[in-house]
Amino acid sequence: MPKVKVPRKSTIIDMTAMCDVAALLLTFFILTATARQPEPLPVDTPASTVTMPQPDTDIGTITIGQGKVFFGVKDQPVRARMLEKMAAIYKIPFTPEEIKRFSLIDNFGVPIGNLKQLIAMSGAQRNKEGLQPGIPTDSTDNQLKEWIYQARYATKELNNKDMRISIKGDAQEDYPVIKRVIDILQDQEVNKFSLITSLRAEDK
């Protein structure tokens, strides 16, 4: 048997193809993904088989979790207008600087009296879990109702569209808390709204 001579090969691999794949993946991720917003109230949404994506414009989101209620509006001009209206109702003056800062807050959950302190905080401080106590929803001091009402008003005024309302509730939240929010909406004759769910992986 003749001796087989193993040729010594170079250890260099051509990385160009691998680089191409990496660049392709990178492009895909940049184009499809949306940045994750930091949330002061993390909720675990229940799963459903609905595949309709959540609309992006003219939407107000009520986040419910741990018995607390948070509220946020998507459009920044609407946020500013909403605050101006709320300031007039509750007679708490806000400076233009504060209104500008408020319009950058995605969602919040403090009684309006504490809103000034919240605006003064930095983003990281504000999103600390358990810091914001939630918007009062009880019948004696129903601030959530006012917020929703003014947000709808401001959306109509600025964009000439009806604001859609979505409820983003935690899966383990007790029904009475959800019911209270739905009742607040129904009192304003908002009978149609969406529930935010995540996609169910498989049909159990």
Place this chain on the structure above:
Amino acid sequence: MAELNSGGGGGGHKKGGKKIRSKKQSARVDMTPMVDLMFLLITFFMLTTTLAKPKAMDLAMPDKDKKQPENRLEIADNRTLNVLLGTDNRLEWYMGQVEKPLTPPTVDSYGKNGIRKILIQKNKEVLAATGDPKKGLIVLIKPSDQSKYRNLVDILDEMKITNIQQYAIVDITDPEIDLIKRDGIYKDKK
């Protein structure tokens, strides 16, 4: 990466200060650092972004007319399926009215082997009885205070899956609470 870069790229090495002729340079560039960078960026984007967009389930509540409480729709007993949502992810269903249910109230679970079978079967029965494709089953969803939000979404999802057009979320009444209490899916407050 442990790899010897001997195939050119750099200009020839100097030996003992002796002048050497400049070699013809290879056009190949080492891509390894670039690949490293690419994967670093991919990892970064994968971790900071969310791919799964939240889904929105539309829900229309019945109009709450406080001024005219008598202005309510009467619905036929034999088309009505009441679903009472209790604690521990259990539910109870019966047809008709609570005073004289057409079927005995039954405790069931959510999902494919639970309420979905009942919904499909009852919907078929009602459609056969009325003979009108528009007059299907009417489902009244009555969540009790001890049910979770998840239960509500689950039952609404079942409506979508079984394609029941008429359903509504209704307040639970006291006789119904007694009913689910009797069947052990509603616990007394401590």
